[in-house]
Amino acid sequence: MANTQTMRVGSRNPRRNKMRAWRGQGLGLTSDNAVQMVRQVSEGFPYTALAHFHKHSGLAIGTIADLVQLPQRTQMRRKAKGRLRPDESERLLRISGVFEKAVGLFEGNIDQARRWMTTPCEELDDTSPLDFSRTEIGAREVEDLIGRLEHGVFT
Numbered sequence: 001m002a003n004t005q006t007m008r009v010g011s012r013n014p015r016r017n018k019m020r021a022w023r024g025q026g027l028g029l030t031s032d033n034a035v036q037m038v039r040q041v042s043e044g045f046p047y048t049a050l051a052h053f054h055k056h057s058g059l060a061i062g063t064i065a066d067l068v069q070l071p072q073r074t075q076m077r078r079k080a081k082g083r084l085r086p087d088e089s090e091r092l093l094r095i096s097g098v099f100e101k102a103v104g105l106f107e108g109n110i111d112q113a114r115r116w117m118t119t120p121c122e123e124l125d126d127t128s129p130l131d132f133s134r135t136e137i138g139a140r141e142v143e144d145l146i147g148r149l150e151h152g153v154f155t
Helices: 002-006 034-043 048-057 061-067 072-081 086-105 110-117 136-150
Strands: none
Touching: 034 086, 048 061, 048 086, 048 110, 061 072, 061 086, 086 110, 086 136
16 A cells, blocks of 8 residues: 555545546547547547557556456457457557546556556455556446545555
8 A cells, every 4th residue: 555645645526527528538529428438439549549548657568468368469460450359459548548548547647647556455355556547447447446546445
């Protein structure tokens, strides 16, 4: 828990923040609602979504590919084809969504969010929030932790 106490954490609820981005914005996707996002996931995101998230988050492409479960050769094929598969798109959306919530936690500071997301956290069994978000249930737990930190609940 040391890393959560040493960094300045925002106290605002991102649901009330008018600047709150719709999920997928960190991927360079344009979507106004969940129906459009479901369609985009079903079609598979353009490969550029992965590259956009890399630029937006500052995370290494290899790290993102690992989280999305894209081995290097598969990643090269997806890049050549120009499109991710739906399951890969959904995992990328999950990781970017959690990352955006962390950015909101740190009041828009991407560097602090990235640092927090990549630092082992006692509340997550000494696993980084980014690694913990590899699964849907892990991502929900990280989002729950972010919500507790936003509201000053440090247990």
